[in-house]
Each structure stands twice: as structure tokens, then as C-alpha cells.
Amino acid sequence: MSENYFNSLSLREQLEQLGKCRFMHLDEFGDGVEALKGKKMVVIGCGAQGLNQGLNLRDSGLDVSYTLRDAAIQEQRQSWKNATENGFTVGTYEELIPTADVVLNLTPDKQHTAVVNAVMPLMKKGACLSYSHGFNIVEEGMKIRDDLTVIMVAPKCPGSEVRAEYVRGFGVPTLIAVHEDNDPNGEGLAIAKAYAVGTGGHKAGVLMSSFIAEVKSDLMGEQTILCGMLQTGSLLCFDKMIEEGIDAGYASKLIQYGWETVTEALKYGGVTNMMDRLSNPAKIKAFELAEEMKNIMRPLYNKHQDDIMTGHFSATMMADWANDDKELLGWRADTAESAFEKTPAGDVEISEQEYFDHGILMVAMVKAGVELAFETMTAAGIIADSAYYESLHETPLIANTIARKKLFEMNSTISDTAEYGCYLYNHACVPLLGDFMKNIKTDVIGAGLQLNDEGVDNARLIEVNEAIRSHPVEAIGATLRGYMSDMKKIV
Amino acid sequence: MPLPYSIRVTNATVEFDKGFVCKQINWVVHPEHHWLICGNNGSGKSALAAILAGAGEVQMGIVKDLPQRVGIVSFEAQQELIEAERRKDDADIMDVIAEGTPVTEIIAAVAKDKPLADALCEKFGLTPLLDRAFRKLSTGESRKVMLIRALACKPDLLILDEPFEGLDVESLAALQSHLTNIAATTTMILVLNRLDQCPNFISHLAYMDQGQLTQQVSRKETEAWQQLHGLLHLKKSELKVPPSDADTALPPLDPDAPLVRITNGAIKYGDTVIFENLNWTINQGEHWQLTGPNGCGKTALLSLITGDHPQCYINDIFVFGFHRGSGESIWQIKQFIGYVSTALQWEYTVGTSLRNVIISGFYDSIGLYSKPTDNQRKLADEWLEVLGMKARADETFASQSYGDQRLLLIARSMVKHPPLLILDEPCLGLDDMNRQRVLALIELICERSDSTVLYVNHHAEDRISGIENYLALGDLSNASNQGS
Numbered sequence: 001m002s003e004n005y006f007n008s009l010s011l012r013e014q015l016e017q018l019g020k021c022r023f024m025h026l027d028e029f030g031d032g033v034e035a036l037k038g039k040k041m042v043v044i045g046c047g048a049q050g051l052n053q054g055l056n057l058r059d060s061g062l063d064v065s066y067t068l069r070d071a072a073i074q075e076q077r078q079s080w081k082n083a084t085e086n087g088f089t090v091g092t093y094e095e096l097i098p099t100a101d102v103v104l105n106l107t108p109d110k111q112h113t114a115v116v117n118a119v120m121p122l123m124k125k126g127a128c129l130s131y132s133h134g135f136n137i138v139e140e141g142m143k144i145r146d147d148l149t150v151i152m153v154a155p156k157c158p159g160s161e162v163r164a165e166y167v168r169g170f171g172v173p174t175l176i177a178v179h180e181d182n183d184p185n186g187e188g189l190a191i192a193k194a195y196a197v198g199t200g201g202h203k204a205g206v207l208m209s210s211f212i213a214e215v216k217s218d219l220m221g222e223q224t225i226l227c228g229m230l231q232t233g234s235l236l237c238f239d240k241m242i243e244e245g246i247d248a249g250y251a252s253k254l255i256q257y258g259w260e261t262v263t264e265a266l267k268y269g270g271v272t273n274m275m276d277r278l279s280n281p282a283k284i285k286a287f288e289l290a291e292e293m294k295n296i297m298r299p300l301y302n303k304h305q306d307d308i309m310t311g312h313f314s315a316t317m318m319a320d321w322a323n324d325d326k327e328l329l330g331w332r333a334d335t336a337e338s339a340f341e342k343t344p345a346g347d348v349e350i351s352e353q354e355y356f357d358h359g360i361l362m363v364a365m366v367k368a369g370v371e372l373a374f375e376t377m378t379a380a381g382i383i384a385d386s387a388y389y390e391s392l393h394e395t396p397l398i399a400n401t402i403a404r405k406k407l408f409e410m411n412s413t414i415s416d417t418a419e420y421g422c423y424l425y426n427h428a429c430v431p432l433l434g435d436f437m438k439n440i441k442t443d444v445i446g447a448g449l450q451l452n453d454e455g456v457d458n459a460r461l462i463e464v465n466e467a468i469r470s471h472p473v474e475a476i477g478a479t480l481r482g483y484m485s486d487m488k489k490i491v
Numbered sequence: 492m493p494l495p496y497s498i499r500v501t502n503a504t505v506e507f508d509k510g511f512v513c514k515q516i517n518w519v520v521h522p523e524h525h526w527l528i529c530g531n532n533g534s535g536k537s538a539l540a541a542i543l544a545g546a547g548e549v550q551m552g553i554v555k556d557l558p559q560r561v562g563i564v565s566f567e568a569q570q571e572l573i574e575a576e577r578r579k580d581d582a583d584i585m586d587v588i589a590e591g592t593p594v595t596e597i598i599a600a601v602a603k604d605k606p607l608a609d610a611l612c613e614k615f616g617l618t619p620l621l622d623r624a625f626r627k628l629s630t631g632e633s634r635k636v637m638l639i640r641a642l643a644c645k646p647d648l649l650i651l652d653e654p655f656e657g658l659d660v661e662s663l664a665a666l667q668s669h670l671t672n673i674a675a676t677t678t679m680i681l682v683l684n685r686l687d688q689c690p691n692f693i694s695h696l697a698y699m700d701q702g703q704l705t706q707q708v709s710r711k712e713t714e715a716w717q718q719l720h721g722l723l724h725l726k727k728s729e730l731k732v733p734p735s736d737a738d739t740a741l742p743p744l745d746p747d748a749p750l751v752r753i754t755n756g757a758i759k760y761g762d763t764v765i766f767e768n769l770n771w772t773i774n775q776g777e778h779w780q781l782t783g784p785n786g787c788g789k790t791a792l793l794s795l796i797t798g799d800h801p802q803c804y805i806n807d808i809f810v811f812g813f814h815r816g817s818g819e820s821i822w823q824i825k826q827f828i829g830y831v832s833t834a835l836q837w838e839y840t841v842g843t844s845l846r847n848v849i850i851s852g853f854y855d856s857i858g859l860y861s862k863p864t865d866n867q868r869k870l871a872d873e874w875l876e877v878l879g880m881k882a883r884a885d886e887t888f889a890s891q892s893y894g895d896q897r898l899l900l901i902a903r904s905m906v907k908h909p910p911l912l913i914l915d916e917p918c919l920g921l922d923d924m925n926r927q928r929v930l931a932l933i934e935l936i937c938e939r940s941d942s943t944v945l946y947v948n949h950h951a952e953d954r955i956s957g958i959e960n961y962l963a964l965g966d967l968s969n970a971s972n973q974g975s
Contacts, residue, residue, distance in 0.1 A: 037818065055801060061820040085760055086801035167799075168841070169822075169856025203860055 002141035004311040006212055014381070017212035020177075021385040023483050028193070029202040033060050035187070035194035039101035042067050044093075044115055046079035048159030049132060050106035053199050055086065056166040060198040065089035067096040067119075097122035102191065104130045109417045110321045112136035120145055126184070128191050133218070134211035135417060137179055139314035150182035151192040152211060155201055156389070157397060158413050162199060171200025173389075175207045177214055205483065209386060217382045219308045221390030222418035224301055224376075225369035226398045228425030230259055231335070231407055233365040235430065236437055237445050238340035246446040249346020254358060254446065256345050256406055259399035261355040262363050267396040270477040271367050275468050277356045278363060280456040282449055287464045289364035289444065294372050296436055300428055301376040304421075309380060317420050328416060331423040335407050354448075361445040367468075370395060374473040384476040392473055393480075494522035494647050494678045496556045498543055503552030505542050513538050513547070513702050520648075525679045525692050529719070530699035531726050536682045537565060539699055540650050543680060562646030564637045564654050565682070572597075573633065576626040591624030594636055602643035611639045614665040631657045638666065642673075649673075652682040686720050698722070706924055718894060718924050724879035725931040732939040733873035735908035736866055739853060741826055744811060749774045750827075750911050750943060751796055754807040758791050758800065765791055766964060771973070773943065775910065781947045783964030789947050790832070792964065793915055798824045811910070825855040829904030829942065832915035836896055839888065845899055846871045846884040852903035867906075874902040878932070894925030901932055905940065912942040919948075 006014060036057075041064045043054050050066070058064045066083040070092055073080050083090045097103060097119050107115050113136060116129070123129065128149040136142045137150065144150050155162045157172035165172050174196045178188035189208075196206050222228075234255050241251035265274040275283050307313040320327045335341060356363060370392045377387035401410040411419045443449050468474070498520040505513045513535050520526060520543065528536045541547060542554060544561045576591055594617070602608040612618050615635045620628065625636065634657055641649060651670075655663055667690060670679065674692035683689060689696075696719055698706035706722075708715045724730075744750070749772045757767035765788040773779060783789050794800035795808060798821040808815040811827040829852070839848070841858035849871040850863045863871075875881040878898050888896060897917065904912060917933060918926045937944055946958055962973050 033820075058804065059798065059821040061818045061823075063818075081761075087803070087805040088801075168838075168858055169851075169854055170858065170860045 002143060004314070005138050005141040006216070006309075007311055008141070009212075014212070017210045018216060018381040019383045020208070020210035020213050021383050021389075022208045023385065023480060024193075024202075024206040024208050025483075026202060029197050029206075031190070031194065033062060033194045033198045035190040036062050036102065036198060039063065040065070040099050041102045041104060042096045042100035043104040043106055044068075044119065045105070045107040045111075046082045047106070047108075049155070049162070050079075050104070050159075051082045051086065052159040052163035053104070053106065053155070054083075054088065055163055056200055057195070057198040058088075059166070060200075062198050065091065065096055067091055067093050069093070093119055093122055098124055100124070100127055102128045102130060102195075104132075106132055109133060109135045109415060113140055113142060116142055116144070120148070123148060128188070129182075130192075130195065131211075133415070133417075134177070134179075134215040135314070137211050138215040139311060140318070144179070144182050146182070147184055148182055149185060149188045149191065150179035151188045151195070152177040152179070152214060153192055153195045153199070153201075154214065155199060156394065158401075165204065166200040169203075171202065171204040173205045173207070173393075174199065174201030175209050175214055175389075177209045177211050179211050207385070207389065213382060213386050216308055216380075217377055217386040217390040219313065219417070219421060220305050220377050220380075220382075221373060221394060222414065223304050223308075223313075223421030223425050225366075225373040225391050226394050227410060227414055227418055227422035228429065229365060229369035230395075230398060230402060230410070231422055232426045232429040232433070233362060233369075234259075234340050234402065234407060235338055235426070236433060237359075237361060237365075238338075238343070240437060240440055241442065241446040242339065244442045244446065246442060247346060247348075248343045250348050250350075251446060252340065252343040253345035253348060253350060254355065255340060255362070255402075257350070257403050258355045258359045258362050259366075260396070260403035261352055262359060262366060263396040263399040265356075266366065266370070266392060270392065270474050270481070271370060271471065272469050272474055274363060274366065277353070278360065279357070279449070279454055280461055281451055281454055282357065282360050284456060284460060284464050285444060285449065286360045286364040286367065287468065289361060290368040290371075292436060293364065293368040293433065296432060297368065297372060297429065298376075300425070300432060301372045303428075304425060305376045305380050313421065313424075317417065320420065325416070328420050328423070331427075332411060332419070335411060335423075338407070341406055341408060357448045358446055360443075360449070361440060364444075366395065371471055371473060374471075378472070384472065385480065388473060388476045388480055392477055493676060494520070494558055497521045498557060498648075499553070499555040500542060501553045501555070503542070503554050504550045505538070505547040505554070506550055507538055507541070507547045511535065511538055511702065512550075513542065513704075515552070516542070516704050518697065518704055518707070520678070520680070522678050524694045525674060525681070526695045526697055527681045527683055527686075527689055527693040528697045528699060529683060529686060529723055532684075534699040535702040536699050537567065537652050538702070539697065539704060540565070540652055540680050540682050541567070543648060544650055558647035560644060560646050561648050561650060562641030562644045563650040563652070564634075564641045565650070565652030567652075569633060569637050572637070573626060591626045593622050594625050594628070595621040597625045597636055598639055598643070601640045603645045604643045608639055608643035611642060611665075611669070614669070615639065615662045631659070634658070635662060642669065646677065649677050649679045650682075651679065653684065654681065655683070655688055686723055700927065705927065708924075714892060715924060718892070718928065721879050721895070721898075722924065722928045722931060725877075725928060725935065730877050730935060732905070732936060733870050733877065735906070736853060736864070736870055738864060738866055739907070741907065741910070744775070744827070744910055746775065748812060749809070750811060752809040753795065754809075756792070756795060756806050756808070758788060758795070758802050771962060773911070773945065775943055776941075777960055778937075778944045778958040779946070779960045779962060780958045781945065781962045781964070787964040789964055790834070790915060793913055793945070793947065796911075797828055797830055797913065822855060826907070827910045828855075829907070829909035829912040830915070831897070831900050831904045831913070831917050833919045834915075836893075836900055839896070839900065842887050842889055844885050845875060845880060845888060845891070848888045848899050849874050849903050849906055852906040870906060874906060877935075878902055892925075894921055894928060897921060897925065897929055898932055901929065901936070905936055905942070908940055909942055911945060912936070913945045913947070915947045917946075 041062055043050050043066050046066050054064045066088050068079055103119060103123060125147050131152045132154045134152055154175045155172045162172055176192040176196055196202050237255055238251050242248060262274055265277050278286055373391040374387045378384055401413045500516050500518040503516045528539055530536045544563050545557050598608050617635050671692055694710050696708045697704055698719055706719055708719050710716055751773040753771045756769035758765040781789055791800055795803045795806060796810060804816045810824055813819040839857055843858055847859040850867050851859045853867055854861050875884050918929050
């Protein structure tokens with residue numbers, strides 16, 4: 001195995017790379033897809049990202065074909081069907097890679113080393129290799145041939161949405177990066193920009209980042225607030241409600257759709273708006289719960305970030321890859337057996353406001369997780385823009401997958417890398433919050449405060465509001481949402 | 492006096508002079524209901540009302556329990572009376588100048604309620620004219636005489652066909668207040684062109700279309716009541732299709748090249764063939780109707796043209812000057828197409844305003860992601876005016892009725908005046924009222940724009956006037972028939 005690339009850099013270089021993240025303006029994409037016009041783009045892998053990105057790129061007037069492993073072609077596997085039924089040319093690595101100007105590696109992380117080792121010798125001189133995640137380069141230290149350009153274009157949404165938004169005439173927020181060690185002709189950025197235009201990403205907002213910033217922030221976000229916190233929160237809140245005698249169907253529904261509902265408020269107006277959806281007494285309660293949880297969980301967040309920075313996390317996960325994913329598959333099976341997962345949502349009406357009023361603890365968990373992840377990332381040298389996107393910004397997207405089909409859907413939509421990290425977090429966080437949960441009653445999860453008097457102390461309310469509004473994730477969030485609303489859907 | 496019984500018209504076909512026929516009328520006029528009959532010019536509004544006065548020849552069905560005494564005001568009745576006066580004059584062979592019957596006699600001949608007649612004469616300012624010959628009155632004055640005759644004859648049923656036409660302001664107010672006063676005691680049928688004059692006491696609307704009574708709506712059915720207002724609005728002859736946006740004009744097309752040419756077209760999924768060997772050319776100005784049963788691939792065929800079907804890249808397709816798969820983007824194709832379908836309506840789930848839905852037609856997007864120009868906003872408002880929805884411009888699309896959403900999407904498809912307008916089963920899933928509204932809008936567009944129309948439905952008989960070419964797709968086979 002190669003050396004961890006991040007660890008091979010000096011501290012100065014590490015900090016420089018971690019600090020890269022810039023929101024690009026629409027007028028920087030005036031060249032459209034010109035840099036890719038007439039170039040041959042060959043996609044490796046035809047799963048959800050591969051197929052949908054390919055459909056978008058072709059509809060933008062680009063030349064797209066697919067290459068699959070021999071076995072996938074001979075056995076006419078699903079990936080072969082996906083590509084051929086959509087009218088794409090499909091060929092083996094040997095047939096198509098040598099013709100490619102750009103090779104789009106859209107396979108799962110764990111296949112990257114094998115795939116890149118197979119295609120690299122076949123690639124023509126001066127061609128471009130594109131990733132949608134930097135793990136292979138940063139964590140596995142894959143060394144790419146010097147004459148090849150290496151870029152990353154990562155739409156920050158599941159493949160189905162990448163397509164659906166394009167068809168509507170829009171796109172999804174996209175992160176692009178150029179691997180500076182592999183930009184021999186200085187054309188990496190132009191290609192990455194044209195690629196983002198081809199998938200429609202430029203309309204929804206493009207972040208110019210680095211391979212390192214992407215990997216280190218992406219791993220941290222997905223393990224902690226995005227997937228880990230939602231999984232732990234789902235399990236703890238459900239079990240508590242059952243313990244307290246809340247109807248199981250109601251409890252299941254409150255959680256399954258509750259995350260989506262409360263984080264929708266987050267999307268529009270950050271933590272402030274999410275908290276403002278609560279009554280004054282409930283807001284103060286949620287604030288106090290979140291403060292308590294932040295104190296309890298801070299060491300765990302620090303540990304996750306440290307393990308990501310040192311490469312301990314990736315080494316642990318790669319050991320499981322080498323062991324046929326034994327841990328991952330076992331943990332996945334355990335999740336499927338959890339009481340929350342096995343209890344269908346009841347046929348009860350829950351109004352949008354009720355999700356807030358009866359889910360005070362869930363709101364507190366989202367607040368604690370978003371703020372902690374943001375604080376931990378920025379403390380580790382990741383700049384606020386990246387930290388915002390990998391914490392607050394993506395939470396509603398993940399919550400949406402739980403609304404669709406609970407934790408199973410979330411874990412099958414996210415990458416295996418995210419899923420592995422999510423389970424690590426969950427295993428540590430559930431016991432960590434054990435004592436805290438003992439004092440939790442249905443007033444904050446399941447039934448609401450049910451106060452006769454909604455009155456609060458003025459001084460306390462001012463203090464709480466000030467604390468919520470002055471958190472640094474709110475400042476950067478307001479700025480970035482401001483950029484986004486210039487170009488996003490006019491809602 | 493209200494009607495003693497309900498008047499029942501059952502499956503009646505009634506023929507009038509000049510050959511006009513009211514067909515298959517089913518209608519019950521209840522004594523406590525006040526109807527307003529509306530519809531296009533020539534749709535048979537007046538004829539329907541006249542049936543209740545015993546006019547026309549019942550050829551089929553039953554017209555039962557017609558009232559004894561009907562007070563009627565209409566241009567026809569007015570003309571008849573004037574005509575009768577003139578004949579009286581002609582019949583006079585004596586060599587004296589006939590003065591004609593004075594107004595006072597004309598009124599007294601039928602007015603059973605003398606005090607009421609006098610009071611109305613006063614209100615309508617007719618008192619100074621009572622001694623004048625009826626045939627010397629102006630149109631407006633003779634109209635007032637007709638009104639007084641009808642109102643003062645103690646009718647079982649009052650039929651007022653355009654009673655407000657040609658009245659001066661004071662008389663109009665007097666009439667309206669009188670009608671409101673007698674509403675509790677007199678059954679009334681009004682025929683009006685303009686629904687904005689609909690009095691509050693009207694309890695039911697009847698809508699006539701080509702001699703048929705197609706809609707009957709009670710005021711209690713709020714939504715249908717509104718929609719019928721909308722339908723009548725669309726039928727107004729003075730509506731104009733707003734122009735295209737001069738600032739975002741489409742690239743010019745070669746006038747001699749076909750809009751679409753598909754050669755040996757096919758769509759296959761694995762071994763399943765939806766259709767194959769399909770050859771089809773759509774020339775500019777050549778309207779087509781595409782028919783075929785469910786599942787025969789109509790929508791799939793259309794999506795080859797619009798670029799929404801991924802297999803458009805493995806077919807030999809020429810559209811708007813592009814050979815598909817030669818480096819063009821779908822947005823370069825879509826800019827020439829206006830498209831409406833039920834599927835589009837299902838997909839149009841973004842929470843945006845009615846104005847923005849229409850503007851999104853300029854960008855071929857679902858939702859609006861670009862800053863519109865002032866002119867585009869202005870044009871969108873003009874379209875909302877056509878739809879009768881201007882007051883709702885800022886409401887959300889999702890909160891509109893299903894039928895209103897469809898109308899909005901049709902307007903969206905037309906804002907840029909596309910060279911090709913594709914209407915994929917535009918009436919699918921609509922009730923009859925909304926179907927009529929949609930067809931009214933489509934007819935308006937077909938008549939007043941230059942777009943080539945491609946109309947799809949699975950009822951071959953459901954044709955739109957002006958379409959001369961037909962393509963019928965077979966039932967899951969490769970058979971297709973073309974004809975003109």
C-alpha cells in the first residue's frame with residue numbers, strides 16, 4: 001500500500017490545502033462546456049452517479065461512453081444494461097480507455113486502487129483522470145502518472161437528484177478541485193469547470209476546493225453530524241419513546257419524517273431559524289439540551305477529526321476492506337434489526353409544526369451535531385466555508401433519505417466509506433449519551449412540553465437567542481446562503 | 492309569483508326558425524332557483540331561455556310544466572313587437588298618417604299590476620313619453636317599455652335576455668334594485684354575455700355550447716362556479732395572444748427544412764420493441780394529430796423529438812437543423828419546442844408563483860432559476876390576463892386547482908411562440924368543464940399564433956379544427972398509419 005499523501009506533506013502545506021474553498025460565481029463559467037467540446041469522455045462504472053452524470057454530460061452536447069469490466073459486459077450485468085438501454089456505447093477498458101481524453105472514475109472508493117491501476121497504463125499521454133472523491137489520492141496515496149491531469153468533480157447530491165435537477169433546468173451544488181501534483185498542462189481547472197457546467201452544477205453553485213480539504217471535511221461531516229448523529233439520534237429517541245409508552249407507530253413516524261422537517265428549517269435559515277420554529281420555552285429547553293450534549297460529545301468529535309487527520313480512520317477502514325468488509329456488513333445487519341428500523345411509521349397525522357413541538361430533543365441533537373462538527377473542523381484547520389457545507393448544508397439532504405426509507409435508505413444511499421464511519425460514531429455515541437438519556441422524558445421527545453404558561457424569563461431568552469445567533473456557523477451560513485440565493489431557485 | 496311547479500326539460504331536442512337546434516337538453520328549473528344562462532355568441536343561450544317561453548318545436552324528448560304567464564324581455568321579443576306595430580301601420584289602408592299605438596296602451600295591454608307599471612315608468616324616466624307612439628321610441632326607450640311590460644304582468648316566470656344592455660346608468664340601477672327586491676317572489680331566468688353583471692340573487696349558472704347545455708353549476712359549488720367564470724373569460728373574442736419576447740428571440744430556422752425528420756425510428760428495451768421502422772417528417776405549418784392506444788409509445792415517440800428519451804442518440808433524428816448526437820445540447824433543441832403533458836404537471840412540483848411558472852417557459856425549466864427580464868415579467872402578466880388569473884400572479888402554483896395548473900402550463904409552453912407546440916393529451920385527467928377551458932385556450936392559440944401544432948390523444952375522434960395530418964401508432968406493434 002502506498003503512503004498516506006496528506007501525511008507526506010509538511011504542516012505548512014497541509015494547512016494550505018485544508019484552507020482551500022471558494023464559492024465560484026456564475027460569471028466564471030462563461031466558457032460553458034467549451035473545454036470539453038469534441039473531447040472523448042469515458043466513464044468507468046455505471047451506477048447512480050456514473051449513469052446520471054453521463055446522461056447530463058451527453059445532453060450538454062458532450063461525447064460520453066462507458067467502460068466496464070469484461071465480466072460486467074459478458075454477463076450483461078445491471079451496469080451494462082443501464083448504459084446500453086440509455087443508448088451509450090459500452091466497451092472494455094482496452095477498447096475505450098486508450099481513446100479517452102477524459103476518464104471519469106465513478107466507481108466506489110474501495111475499488112479505486114484496482115480500477116486506477118488497471119486504467120492508468122491504458123490512458124493516452126496527456127489525458128485527464130477525474131474523481132468524484134479524493135480518498136484514493138489523499139488517503140491511499142495513489143500516485144498518478146506525471147503526464148496525466150487529475151481533477152475532482154463532486155456533485156453534492158445522490159445521482160438521481162443530479163439528473164432530476166438537470167432535467168428541470170437547474171443542477172446540484174458541486175465541488176471541484178485540481179490535484180496540483182498532477183496538472184502538467186495547467187488545464188485542470190478549465191476541464192473541471194466545463195465538467196461542472198456539463199452536469200448543470202454551475203447553476204446551483206460550485207465550490208473550488210482541494211483534494212485534501214474535500215476528503216478531510218467530507219469524512220468528518222458524514223461520520224458525525226450527517227449520518228452518525230442522525231443514526232444515533234434515531235435509535236435513542238425511538239427507544240426512549242417506547243420506554244415512556246408513546247405509541248410505536250407514532251414514534252416511528254415522528255423520527256422518520258422529523259429529521260427532514262426540522263432540517264428543512266435549517267436549510268432556509270440555519271440553526272437560528274430551526275430554533276425559532278420552537279416556542280420560547282421549548283427553544284430554551286432545546287438550547288440547554290444541546291449545550292449538555294455538546295459537552296458530552298465534544299471528545300468524540302475531536303477523536304473522529306483526529307483519526308481522520310492522522311489517517312487512522314482510513315487505515316482501519318481499509319483493513320476491513322481487506323477483510324471482505326466483515327465489520328461493515330455485520331454492522332449493516334445490526335442496523336436493519338433495530339427496533340426503529342423494524343417498526344413501520346403509523347397511520348397518524350403529524351402537522352409540520354408538531355414535528356418541532358414534539359421533537360425538541362431531535363432539534364437539540366441537530367443543533368449540537370452541526371455546531372460541534374463545525375467547531376471541530378475549523379479548529380483542525382478546515383476553513384469555515386468547507387466546514388459549513390460538510391455540516392449544516394448537507395444535513396437536510398441526508399435527513400431526506402431517512403424520510404424515504406429510514407436508516408436503511410440512508411446507509412444504502414451514502415458511500416460505504418460514510419457508512420463505515422457512521423457506524424463507528426454510532427457505536428461510541430450511544431453509550432456516551434447513556435446517562436444523559438436517563439433524564440429524558442416525553443416532554444422533549446414524543447409529547448411536547450404541554451405547558452399552561454408559555455412565559456419565559458426575558459433575560460434568559462435574550463441570552464439564548466444571542467448564543468444561537470452568534471455561533472460562527474451562522475455567520476458563514478448567512479453569507480453562503482446569500483450567494484446561493486442569487487442563483488438558486490426563486491422559491 | 493314564483494313558478495307553481497318545477498319546469499322539466501328532459502332529453503329535449505328543440506328546433507327554432509333559421510334551423511338552430513338545441514340538442515339533448517336536460518334541465519330542471521326549480522321555482523326557488525334563479526338561473527343565469529351564459530355561453531358564447533351563437534351558443535344557444537337565448538334559445539334555451541326561449542324554450543321556457545314555449546318557443547321552438549320540440550322534436551324529441553319532453554318539455555313539461557311550462558308556466559302560464561311568462562314575462563319576457565329580449566331583442567327578439569322587442570323586434571317582434573316593433574315589427575307587429577309596423578305591420579299594423581302597413582295594414583292601414585286609410586289615407587291618414589297613422590300615429591301608431593301609444594306607449595301607455597302598449598303597456599296596459601299586458602300590465603296587470605297598474606301601480607307597479609306606473610312606478611316603473613317613473614323610475615325609468617318614461618312618464619313623459621307615455622303618449623308617444625311606441626314605434627317612434629329609441630331602442631333604449633322601447634327596451635324600457637319591454638321591461639315594464641314584463642315586470643308588471645304578474646309573471647310566473649321572468650325571462651330577461653340581456654336586460655342590462657343599452658340602459659342608462661339610473662335605469663340600470665333602478666332595474667337591478669327592482670330585480671333584487673322581487674327575487675324572493677319571482678322565478679327569474681337571465682341571459683347575460685358578461686358574468687361580471689351577474690346579480691347576487693342568481694343561484695345557478697347554465698353554460699351553453701353549440702346548442703348543448705354542457706354545464707350546470709350551483710353557486711354553492713364554489714370551485715366550479717369560478718371555473719365557469721374562467722371558461723367564459725377564455726371565450727371572449729377580444730382576447731389576444733401576447734407576443735413573444737423580442738429580447739430573447741429564437742435563432743432563425745431554415746424555412747425549407749422540416750422541423751422534424753425521423754428515419755427508421757425505433758425504441759427498444761432489451762428484447763421489448765415499443766415501435767420500430769417509424770418514418771415521420773413534420774414540416775413547418777403542418778399540424779399533426781398523433782393517436783394510438785395506451786402503451787403504444789406515443790409519449791416515447793414525442794420524447795425522441797424533445798430529447799427527453801435517451802435513445803434519441805441512437806436514432807436517426809433531425810430536429811430544428813440539428814442531427815441529434817452531433818454535439819448539440821438538449822437546451823438547443825428545447826428552445827424550439829413548447830410542451831405540455833400530464834407528466835409535466837406531475838413533475839412541476841416546485842413551489843413557485845404563477846407568474847414564474849409562465850416565465851419558466853422562456854427558459855424551458857421546471858421552476859425558475861434565472862433572473863427574468865422586465866419584459867418577460869410583463870409578457871407573463873399578459874398571459875395571466877388571458878387566463879383570467881392576473882389577480883393571482885403571486886400565489887403558488889401548487890395551491891391552484893388541477894385545471895388551472897393545466898392552463899398555466901399551456902400558457903408556459905406558448906410564451907416564447909415555439910415553432911413546434913406539442914400538446915400531449917392536454918385534456919387527460921380533466922373534468923368536462925376544465926376540458927372545455929383547455930380546448931378554448933388551445934383553439935385561441937392555434938387561431939392566433941404561427942406555431943406548428945402536434946396534438947396527441949388516444950381518441951381519434953377528438954379532433955381539433957385546423958389539424959389535417961394524422962399519425963396512428965399501433966398497439967405495441969411497429970404498425971403505424973399516416974394520412975392527411
